[in-house]
Amino acid sequence: MALINTIREKSGVAVGAVAIGMLLFIVGGDLVGGRNRLFGRNDQAVGEVNGEKIELPEFTAALEQAKQNFTNQQNRPPDDQALAYLREQTWNQLLARRAYQPEFDALGLKTSDDELVDLVQGDNISPSLKQAFTDPKTGQFDKARLIEYLKNLDKLPAESQAAFRNFEASLRDFDRPLLKYTSLLKNSVYVTSAEAKRFDEAQNAKASFRYLFVPYTSLSDSSVKPTDAQLQDYLDRHKGRYKVEDGRTIEYIV
Template structure:
């Protein structure tokens, strides 16, 4: 009883303590909710028609575009300036597509899969001409080349463990590139539908048509006297404040702006490389030139130089180099090197060393059989038996069909691989077929597989160069 009496005596104090505890608990939850909402808002890049895009989603779009740019340009990485431009392009494209999708949804406009397939079959879209799926004879997009690639890709996925890693990486990159092209086709088609519908809706009404007809058919005789402004003395013209206000009130509707505007002042400062930056680059280029002249590891030298041009040990045509480099190659001898020099056209320091010159075909026609097996021993055994059969006169096509392959002849041109970073199995494959004579058959061993290749034709012999080109822009330090 005494204890209960004490509790009753302290009742108001206990109510206050419990109330404060409940308030602290509620306040803590409220703060967590506010903090969570704040963090969520910080993770949003923007909002279009109430649909928010997060940082993660936007970065995925940027990565997708970056992979396409790297695949088409042959570069393995993009610099800071290129990434900044790419992000702006991705955002503008995303906003534009969302605006059109919103309007198209209101109007009931859609693009069906059948329409996309029709566009691909016709092959007239400029977007399709940017893909490597072209007929080597006509240079135009060929839907059959695309279908063959997609069929080959689906077949390769089922036996990816038996294919060279570099081979699969290239096919995966090419497949992602096509998925991007197909998505872009759908977006472009929807935009064209909307624009056509909008243009068809902008038709003249009866009043405008009548006025246009009368303007073409009615004629009038007019006597007009013209007085040039220059004959009127400015002192004779008086404009009162009331005249200006009246004219403003008459025309003010013309100057009304429905969108918000801002008056912004800014200073544009061009940042240039300092003397110290140039001196540091000169020192690095001199060290690079010394290493090249001494015959060092070229691949290592390039990695450390920061050159904007990739090096490939495969001889290439001069067309893939910038004009300032290509114009000098014919006049340079094998082994000759031009020391670091400045080129104002792109504000770079440059080094050129011609390692070798050869005459090689620009186009090679070949057919191949991909050899698969449980392990490398089984693959080699199968490959040897195929080579024996070919040497004994068995037709290439019949052997290919035996292994569920077409053995179809395909053309490979210099532009299919020049400028792309080649190493490992890819480099070995291109080097082998480039040096093979017509009708020669070779077994090409890869890290995780084997291919039997036969060159059936070689065309357009041109000069190709094994040349080390180091081009470094003169940039201000970060």
């Protein structure tokens, strides 16, 4: 009978545990997921630069595009090592855009249509395109193959077309303005002839000299006997080294 009573008492706890478990199973995604609908939260920020958030969907979309570009270039999907590199590269690119874009806007740094054409098929081809269309046998950039690729771009799969359009957008909106920005900083630094001369002298000036080193440890303490006046003079000139905090002396009986 005692056993039956114990089972009855514990059964309430068991039923309660099962009920809680079912509740967590049903709403668990809302409690721990990025979209907490149960409490009205919808925060998917994974980072923030200068007060501007980087949302998870933006990072995911950028990573998927990077994976697609890798697949198109290498004719294979990225392995674990390449995927880790793409994640880090994508994240750094998002951070860089958030950090530099306000500076681009403030300085009015943009890429004109003529500049973009020049970077894609003109006389100043983007280094990325040069690398992609370099003949592996000769090591030389094949501009004719690039032009042929552009002529047939509309015949390529939709994924390849989208990847190239995204590349053009990145070239126009970030890569080219970044090059202008870094060039502006580089050319804004001016070194006078006097500074250059002083730097050259500091780097190349030489001197020959002889010296005698006598370590103080070679002298016995008894050979040097400073007077009280000398000690007081030294203390007065170096008070900061011997400054102590105020203290108190307490006597008590337990």
